[in-house]
Amino acid sequence: MHSTVSDGTDTPGELLDRVKQAGLALFALCDHDAVKGSRELMTLRRESDPCFLPGVEFSCRDEQGEYHILGYGYDPDAEPIQRLVRGGHAMRMNKLSARLDFLKTAFGFEFSEEELQALYAMDNPGKPHLGNLMVKHGYAASKDEAIRRYINKIFLANEYLRPEKAVQGILAAGGVPILAHPSFGSGDQLVVGEEMEARLRRLMDCGLRGVEGFYSGFTAPLRAEILALAAKYDLYVTAGSDYHGRNKPIRLGDTGLTPETPWPEGLYRFLERVGLNLRA
Numbered sequence: 001m002h003s004t005v006s007d008g009t010d011t012p013g014e015l016l017d018r019v020k021q022a023g024l025a026l027f028a029l030c031d032h033d034a035v036k037g038s039r040e041l042m043t044l045r046r047e048s049d050p051c052f053l054p055g056v057e058f059s060c061r062d063e064q065g066e067y068h069i070l071g072y073g074y075d076p077d078a079e080p081i082q083r084l085v086r087g088g089h090a091m092r093m094n095k096l097s098a099r100l101d102f103l104k105t106a107f108g109f110e111f112s113e114e115e116l117q118a119l120y121a122m123d124n125p126g127k128p129h130l131g132n133l134m135v136k137h138g139y140a141a142s143k144d145e146a147i148r149r150y151i152n153k154i155f156l157a158n159e160y161l162r163p164e165k166a167v168q169g170i171l172a173a174g175g176v177p178i179l180a181h182p183s184f185g186s187g188d189q190l191v192v193g194e195e196m197e198a199r200l201r202r203l204m205d206c207g208l209r210g211v212e213g214f215y216s217g218f219t220a221p222l223r224a225e226i227l228a229l230a231a232k233y234d235l236y237v238t239a240g241s242d243y244h245g246r247n248k249p250i251r252l253g254d255t256g257l258t259p260e261t262p263w264p265e266g267l268y269r270f271l272e273r274v275g276l277n278l279r280a
Contacts, residue, residue, distance in 0.1 A: 001029050001243045001252070002057075005037035006124045009245030012037040012044065019050055024253050026276065028072060030055035030180075030240070033088025034124050035076040042076070053274055056081070056170075057180060058088060061160035064199065066186040067179065069166040070212065072238070073274040074175025081173035084166060089124060091159050096125050102154040103130075109139050109150070127151050128247050143247070164206035171207050176273060178210040178238050179203060183222045192225060200229055210236025210270055214257040216250050217242070223256060230266045236273065237266030 002008035003015055010018060012029060019027045027050055031037045038054035045052050056071045074081050096119060103109040111119075115133060119125050131146035140146035170177040182200065185191045191199060200211070213227045214237070230237050239255035242248065257263075271278050 001027065001241065002031055002245075002247075003029055003037040004123075005034045005040075006031035006057075007126045007128045007244060007247055009247055012040040016041060016044055016049065018252055022253050024050055026051040026053070026271075027253075028053040028055035028240075030057040030070055032057050032059060032124055032126065033085060033092060035074075035081060035085055036123055039076045051276060056085075058084060058161055058166040060163040060166050062162050062164075064202065065189070065191075067163045067199075067203070068181065069163055069170070069208075070178040070180045070238070070240070071166070071170035071173070071175040072178060072270075074170055074173040076173075078173035080169040081175070084161070084169040088161060091161070092124050092126065093120070094159060095156055096120070096130070098156055099127075099130060099151055099154055103134075103150060106153070107139070107150060109134065109137070111137070128244075163203060167203065167207045171209075176209050176236060176270065177207060178212055178236065179208055180212050180240065181215045181217060181242070182211050182226050183218065192222070196225065197229060200233070204233065204235075208235075210238060210266065212240050213237040213264065213266070214239035214255045214261075215242065216240075216254045216256060218256055227264050227266075230264065235266055236270035237264050238270055239267070 001015060003010055003012045029037045029041055035056050041052055053072050054074060054076050058069045060067045060069050111133060119129060122129060127147045128143055130151060131143035134140045134146040135143055167177040183191055211226050211230050213230055239257040241250055241254045243250050243252050268279055
């Protein structure tokens with residue numbers, strides 16, 4: 001799940017309320033390149049509330065493509081995770097400046113000083129925030145159109161976090177590094193078959209511990225492939241919806257994991273690793 005700390009539309013407190021209303025027993029907040037929301041939820045949560053895992057999602061890239069690396073169960077105050085967060089935030093702010101300059105130069109799109117200050121004051125401003133602002137000014141009919149027709153046209157400097165750095169930082173902070181929605185690469189790229197297995201093996205060599213086997217955007221064949229690879233390599237398995245509030249048409253808690261779904265061994269082992277034994 002994502003909150004207003006990154007590109008969601010619910011505050012951490014509102015997420016907690018929605019989780020309780022939905023009847024979920026366990027949830028995690030995985031804001032992009034940020035742990036502020038998880039720290040807030042750890043303070044807000046009461047003993048009678050659903051179980052919570054601090055999470056984070058780092059956007060990474062190397063010579064082989066793009067990856068989103070999830071971290072679960074880390075210490076949010078640990079310097080290794082804080083170092084990653086600071087680096088991720090700096091890169092996002094650089095991208096924001098570059099995108100604003102590009103939109104003004106290429107298309108003549110301008111925003112007020114007050115709007116610019118609000119953007120730069122955000123924890124992690126991204127494409128959705130800029131897209132929504134463009135819709136407000138009538139530069140695009142929708143957020144998706146703003147991103148597709150305008151924002152994505154800019155070629156950004158080759159500045160990114162390497163996946164091994166994210167994995168190592170999560171491990172050093174006591175967390176569990178997981179490959180998010182493994183089948184999806186850059187843009188509309190679909191990673192399957194030998195390419196998927198090779199990518200997974202490379203990341204395992206860096207210390208990756210598991211895969212997101214249940215995901216709202218997975219088809220049954222994609223899910224089956226990831227779960228088979230998790231069993232083959234004895235990896236942890238997680239389930240995530242990628243809920244963003246109003247920014248994406250995804251229902252809270254929709255992971256593809258239903259009450260009738262048999263749980264793979266990797267999911268039980270992941271929960272045990274983070275202190276929850278649900279085998280009973």
